[in-house]
Amino acid sequence: MDYEALFSQAVDRLHSEKRYRVFTELARNCGSFPVADNHSGIGPAKITMWCSNDYLAMGQNPVVIEALQQAAKEFGAGAGGTRNISGNSHAIVELERELADLHGKQAALAFMSGYIANQTSLSTIAKLMPGCVILSDADNHNSMIEGIRQAGCERQIWRHNDVAHLEELLQAIPADRPKLIAFESVYSMDGDIAPIHAICDLADKYDAMTYLDEVHAVGLYGNRGGGIADRDDAMQRIHIIQGTLGKAFGVVGGYIAGSAKMIDAVRSYAPGFIFSTAMPPAIAAAAAASVRYLKRSQVERARHQERAATLRRMLLAAGLPVLVNQSHIVPVMVGDAALCKAASDMLLADHGIYIQPINYPTVPRGTERLRITPTPVHTDAMMQALTNALLDVWQRLGLRRQAA
Helix, strand or coil: CCHHHHHHHHHHHHHHCCCCCCCCCEEECCCCCCEEEECCCCCCEEEEECCCCCCCCHHHCHHHHHHHHHHHHHHCCCCCCEHHHHHCCHHHHHHHHHHHHHHCCCEEEEECCHHHHHHHHHHHHHHCCCCCEEEEECCCCHHHHHHHHHHCCEEEEECCCCHHHHHHHHHCCCCCCCEEEEEECECCCCCCECCHHHHHHHHHHCCCEEEEECCCCCCCCCCCCCCHHHHCCCHHHCCEEEEECCCCCCCCCEEEEECHHHHHHHHHHCHHHHCCECCCHHHHHHHHHHHHHHHHCCHHHHHHHHHHHHHHHHHHHCCCCECCCCCCCEEEECCCHHHHHHHHHHHHHHHCEECCEECCCCCCCCCCEEEECCCCCCCHHHHHHHHHHHHHHHHHHCCCCCCC
8 A cells, every 4th residue: 555645645636726735934023023034935035924813913912921931930831731630730720710701701711722622612512411402603613613523413504694594493493402502703714793692692592502702803802802792792691602812812722711510511521621731831821911911901902903994995995806894804805726826925925925825625615815814013004015916916817806
């Protein structure tokens, strides 16, 4: 058996479909973000990043860096083991208290990534409810889909943000069966937002639990950065809130927040939690510092919303095919995998602009795009340079425009 040939054929398929992913080797420069060094060519070259999920540039906030450095000096680099063995550090317990407070919940549980938080929490929660039916939004993230699949219970898919379809499915489920509605607040590719109160109304009506992924909203929305549920005064209507520490909070990790009993059950039964090395104390301290900072400061959130709105207006005025939404995400539609990759390559090589192409399976075929995420530190001059570069690439590739 030629095992290497099997792997080569698998990669060749991606090349033939024009969706082979190239990872650009970057070095973010502390204090000069969104400028970074591109090490993928001959020697480092300065580029401007336009697709980072460090939405508020908190990864370079002095308060966060100081907390990271101080904790590393005090507690060392590693966690020392799983939470059960020796990794249940004071820093991680303090972080969980901050997260529970952020969402107005009794307790929280931290994981090493948002993906693991979704995957292991959803599967564990459903398994602990015999006969559970999970109702999943059609556009849910892969981490949620995998968690639901691993639960091994009945699942039903409701059309994206279609509460009428969700109610049809709920009506057909016996009243005595446990039901879990799983959905996101901000959907990361299109940037659209879920009707949280309408979904919670149905959950109340049909006695269902709610599981809300706020990964692309925590830190960014609400009076204290609790997400869309915070902004819309809906946090107390959600049973389980899941979030990340690796996007707006600028560090790494994921978590869930909810009732003390639910959190204790996940802590006690979830393999992805029990058997994973804990978050290092320095990371936990940095994340807690970021959460505390954004609970108090509105400056970053206000600037972020203004920057996103300004860039969207500029791109639309230039006639570029922006998918309009009410969030901070600015998708520019291409609609072809090969052309999307070509546009990304040209932006990097000719204009020093870094935007990774978004192709299948992240988005459906025919909806390939450049997903742009402006931050509070992107200037007007940077935005004008981006607009000009996109217009140049669009013209050279003969890409579809829309009327200004």
